[in-house]
Amino acid sequence: MTWxxxxxxxxxxIFMGVLxxxxxxxxxxxxxxxxxxxxxxxxxxxCPGTGNACEEFQWALxxxxxxxxxxxxxxxxxxxxxxxxxWGGPMIAREVERGTAKLAWTQSITLRQWLSAKLGIAFLIVxxxxxxxSGMVSWWRNVVDQVYPVRFAAVDVFNVTGVSPxxxxxxxxxxxxxxxxxxxxxxxxxxxxxxxxxxxxPVFSFLRPFYADPVRSxxxxxxxxxxxxxxxxxxxxxTGKEVAQPTSPKCPLSLYxxxxxxxxxxxxKGEGYRYVTYHHPxxxxxxxxWKEAALLGAMAVLLTGVTVARTRRLRAV
Amino acid sequence: MAEQSALAVRDLGKRYRKVWALRDCTLSxxxxxxxxxxxxxxxxxxxxxxxxxxxxxxxxxxxxxxGSRMRQDGPSLAxxxxxxxxxxLYESFKVSEMLTFGRKLNPSWDQALAEDRLAKLNIPLDxxxxxxxxGQQTQVALTLAVAKRPDxxxxxxxxxxxxxLAREELLQNLGEVxxxxxxxxxxxxxxxxxxxxxxxxxxxxNRGRVQLSGAIDDVLAGHRLLTGPxxxxxxVIADTDVIADRRRNGEAKLIVRTGASxxxxxxxxxxxxxxxxxxxxxxxxxxxxPAEQTTMSGGRA
Numbered sequence: 001m002t003w004x005x006x007x008x009x010x011x012x013x014i015f016m017g018v019l020x021x022x023x024x025x026x027x028x029x030x031x032x033x034x035x036x037x038x039x040x041x042x043x044x045x046x047c048p049g050t051g052n053a054c055e056e057f058q059w060a061l062x063x064x065x066x067x068x069x070x071x072x073x074x075x076x077x078x079x080x081x082x083x084x085x086x087w088g089g090p091m092i093a094r095e096v097e098r099g100t101a102k103l104a105w106t107q108s109i110t111l112r113q114w115l116s117a118k119l120g121i122a123f124l125i126v127x128x129x130x131x132x133x134s135g136m137v138s139w140w141r142n143v144v145d146q147v148y149p150v151r152f153a154a155v156d157v158f159n160v161t162g163v164s165p166x167x168x169x170x171x172x173x174x175x176x177x178x179x180x181x182x183x184x185x186x187x188x189x190x191x192x193x194x195x196x197x198x199x200x201x202p203v204f205s206f207l208r209p210f211y212a213d214p215v216r217s218x219x220x221x222x223x224x225x226x227x228x229x230x231x232x233x234x235x236x237x238x239t240g241k242e243v244a245q246p247t248s249p250k251c252p253l254s255l256y257x258x259x260x261x262x263x264x265x266x267x268x269k270g271e272g273y274r275y276v277t278y279h280h281p282x283x284x285x286x287x288x289x290w291k292e293a294a295l296l297g298a299m300a301v302l303l304t305g306v307t308v309a310r311t312r313r314l315r316a317v
Numbered sequence: 318m319a320e321q322s323a324l325a326v327r328d329l330g331k332r333y334r335k336v337w338a339l340r341d342c343t344l345s346x347x348x349x350x351x352x353x354x355x356x357x358x359x360x361x362x363x364x365x366x367x368x369x370x371x372x373x374x375x376x377x378x379x380x381x382x383x384g385s386r387m388r389q390d391g392p393s394l395a396x397x398x399x400x401x402x403x404x405x406l407y408e409s410f411k412v413s414e415m416l417t418f419g420r421k422l423n424p425s426w427d428q429a430l431a432e433d434r435l436a437k438l439n440i441p442l443d444x445x446x447x448x449x450x451x452g453q454q455t456q457v458a459l460t461l462a463v464a465k466r467p468d469x470x471x472x473x474x475x476x477x478x479x480x481x482l483a484r485e486e487l488l489q490n491l492g493e494v495x496x497x498x499x500x501x502x503x504x505x506x507x508x509x510x511x512x513x514x515x516x517x518x519x520x521x522x523n524r525g526r527v528q529l530s531g532a533i534d535d536v537l538a539g540h541r542l543l544t545g546p547x548x549x550x551x552x553v554i555a556d557t558d559v560i561a562d563r564r565r566n567g568e569a570k571l572i573v574r575t576g577a578s579x580x581x582x583x584x585x586x587x588x589x590x591x592x593x594x595x596x597x598x599x600x601x602x603x604x605x606x607p608a609e610q611t612t613m614s615g616g617r618a
Contacts, residue, residue, distance in 0.1 A: 003421050007414060008407070099405035103458075106370050107422035108395035108465070315389065316374045317333075 001109065001117035009122060012087045016129050023075070023133070027140040030068050034143050037064065054147075061147055069156070072137060076159040076168070077201060079133070083126060083169045084193030088176020091118060092311055093186045101314070111315050115308060119177065126173050130166025137161055152282045153208050153229040159201075162289040167296045172197055174300035174307070181310035204292065211291045214278040220269055229280040238272035246273055321384060323348045323469050323501035324369065328378035331364050337525055338364040342378070344530040346503070346518060351495045353512035353533075354505040355595055356522035362505040363402060365522065366473050369503070370399040383468055395425060398467035402474045404458040406446045412457055413442040416464070423465045431464035452483035459487070463494055470494070472504035476511055488515050509592045521595060523602040533591065540594055543571045545584035553581060560604055561597025572597050 006013070041057065062069065095101040104114055138161040141150075150157050158164060175196060180189035214231040234242040245253075251267035253259060280288070322345045329342040339361040346352055356362050367373040369380055371389045380387040387393050406415055412435065420426045435442065438456050446454060455475060462470060475491070476484045492515050495502045503520075506512060512519075519536055521529040529536065540560065543553065550569035554562070561572035572589050580586055598604055 001421070004418055007410070007418075011409075098408070099401060099403045100407055101405075102372055102399075102401040103405045103407075103461075104422075105372055106394060106397070106399040106401075107419070108391050108424055109422050110390055110394075113391075315372070 001113060002121060004104075005117050005121045008118075009087065009125070013125060016125075019079075020129060020132055020136075023071070024136050026068065026071070027136050030065055031140045031143045034061070034065060034140075037061070038143070038147055058147060061144060065144070068140070072140075072160055073156040076155065076165065077198070079165070080168050080172045080201060081194050081197045084172035084176035084197050085190040087122065087126070088173035088178075089180050089189030089193050090186045091122065091177045091180055092307060093180030093184055093189045096184045096314065097186055105315060111312065115311055119304060119307070122173060122177075123170055126169045127166045130169040131163070134161050134163070134165045137165075151229055152285045153280065153288065155201075155205055158208070158285075158288070162286065163293050164289060167293040168201075171296040171300045171303075174303040178303040178306040178310075181307040181314075184314075204296075208288060208292070209280065211288050212280060212284060214280055217277050217279065218274050219277065220274055228277075228282055229284075231278040231280070234276040234278075235268070236274045236276050242276055246271075248273065321348050322346060322381065323350070323383060324503070325381040325384075326369070326378060329365070329368065329375055329380065330377035331361075331368060331373070332376040339368075339522075339525045342522075342527050344520060344527055346501065346520075346530070348383070348501055349495075349499050350501055350518040350532075351491070351516045352501070352503040352518040352520060353509075353516040354503055354520045354522060355507065355509055355512070355599075356505075357507060357599055360522045361525040362522055363473055364525075366399070366471050366503070366505060369469075370394075370397045370471050372399070391424075395423060395465070396468045398462035398465045398470040400455075400458050400462045400470075400472040400475055402477065404455050404475075406454060406458055406461075408445075408447040410446050411442065412440060412444055412446060412449070415446060415457055415461060416442070419461045419464055425466040427464045427466050430466075431460050434460050434463065452479050452487075455479060455483070455487065456490075459490075466498075468500055470500055470502045472502070474505055474507075476504075476506055476508065484511065491515055509595045513591045519591075519595070521598050523599055526602070528598050528602070528604060536594070537589060537591065539575050540572055540589045541575050541580075542587040542589045542593075543569075543573055543580065543584050544587065545569055545571075545581065549581060549583075553584075558604065560601065561593060 038061070092101075095104065105111060141157065141161060152158060159168065172193065176189055176193040179192035179196075180186065183189055183192070209229055209231055218236060234244060235246045236242055237246065237248070245259075246268050248268060248271045250271050251264060253264065256264035258264075325345040327343050329339060330337060331339045342361075342365065354362055354365070364373070368375050369382075369387065371387055371394055374389075382393065382396055385393070387397075407418070410418070416428065416431050416435075419431065420428055432442070435457070438453070440449065440453050440456060446457065449457065455478075459472070459475065462472070472491075475487060479487060488511060491502060491504065494500070513533070517533055519529060519531060519533050520527065531539075545553075545568070547564050547567045547569045550562070550564070550571060553559070553569075553571055553573070557573050559571050559573055561570075563570040572594055
């Protein structure tokens with residue numbers, strides 16, 4: 001069965017391999033270049049930090065590797081959808097559509113052997129592909145992150161590093177396969193994988209902040225926590241009750257340019273106001289990665305259950 | 318009863334939602350026969366075959382292949398070779414890869430047999446399946462089913478969509494396959510003329526029921542063509558179960574069962590040909606009863 005599964009998925013495996021290799025070359029070249037660029041401009045002392053020098057250098061770095069940032073930002077979405085639509089989708093649907101299921105099911109193997117080989121091997125390859133992808137991207141991010149750290153929960157960090165790509169690809173594969181088994185049409189499976197995939201991805205970005213209760217921190221520095229996921233900011237007056245907007249008569253907002261005017265913040269600080277944040281520290285990265293993996297993994301298991309049940313029904317008809 | 322059955326089905330039925338595609342189907346086919354399964358479109362031929370090869374589960378009844386119950390498991394499936402009606406193959410595979418497919422998925426696969434067969438048919442192994450003609454694709458699909466070395470080979474409309482030459486070739490080929498290996502072959506068709514030379518057993522399926530199942534020689538011997546005056550035909554019809562009734566220019570041609578009644582005076586008795594006999598049955602779905610089918614093979618010549 002292994003031979004058959006690999007032969008049938010040859011196009012997908014080659015496509016994924018070529019894409020990963022091309023991305024690897026791009027990341028390796030730009031990553032090495034970025035490392036030497038960073039050390040050549042010796043801004044390490046200033047970055048990461050809040051000074052103007054660091055900010056300028058961050059912008060320069062971002063401009064220099066705009067293309068790579070863009071690719072990393074878009075790829076998770078594209079890759080998820082491709083895996084679901086062109087690998088998971090046709091897995092059962094095309095066999096039913098073209099009648100080749102009848103060919104496979106009348107060889108000397110059981111449906112269980114056929115299904116477990118087809119699904120198992122594909123899941124394994126998709127998982128390995130996702131891990132290779134995240135490994136490469138993580139390495140690249142590590143190079144530039146010493147200068148330009150990004151919030152850990154942002155889509156172009158969270159979804160392209162850690163176990164996230166592997167888990168997402170597995171989920172999308174399971175989604176495509178289930179859609180194919182339910183609708184028995186490659187095109188319908190493709191449409192479902194694309195549309196559901198494009199809905200689920202932003203839904204999870206929205207859900208992510210709620211994987212845990214945010215940490216409450218009281219500080220005087222409003223620029224802290226650059227890598228954290230900020231949920232809310234409040235002001236704590238000397239009287240002790242948190243408010244969204246300071247009401248200090250000594251520092252009326254109308255006197256300043258806006259609510260982030262440094263002089264305004266300075267005035268509030270002088271009045272004894274402190275800043276309260278509700279946030280997820282970047283140390284929660286792995287906790288969030290595993291929580292999302294558990295959620296998506298459970299959904300993938302459910303969807304695979306649907307695929308198995310539907311395919312068994314097709315055989316019993 | 319000493320003769321072992323290649324295929325024995327009892328009370329076999331298949332219901333799709335509320336419609337019965339096949340009902341009360343009981344028949345038994347001896348080992349080594351080449352069986353023509355005949356019936357109009359929608360008679361239940363494919364339904365019957367899908368259940369026999371384990372692609373579909375019966376609603377009622379059971380199926381025995383060489384004395385053991387047909388299941389959807391490895392040992393059962395290994396005994397049965399199947400060619401589905403649309404002759405499915407993996408289009409993007411080379412012919413040689415289709416053979417690898419057969420080899421990897423079947424313990425009793427005969428690679429030499431497959432290669433010889435395709436070589437004889439001049440089908441190149443390095444050609445992609447989708448680059449082959451329809452007839453060649455059918456031959457590759459048939460080769461897969463044959464090289465699996467099954468004891469029972471089931472072919473669903475193998476002759477459909479073939480030009481007359483390819484059809485002739487395939488039929489001859491099928492004859493060779495069953496003669497060489499002694500396997501039991503069942504194939505379905507709705508064209509009766511194709512079958513007489515190749516087959517030695519006939520099953521007529523009509524409106525989801527078995528009308529006739531028996532050795533072709535016995536079936537032919539069990540029927541007679543009576544030719545006589547039109548105006549006396551009524552008496553014959555009243556006496557016996559008439560399979561076919563053709564009237565022309567005051568003359569009646571009736572196909573009846575041998576020995577069912579005395580031949581009236583002045584009527585000519587001839588042996589009957591297979592095609593008009595089968596057509597006669599197909600036109601009268603109510604003819605033929607399960608009780609008679611089992612005795613038909615007993616030889617009532």
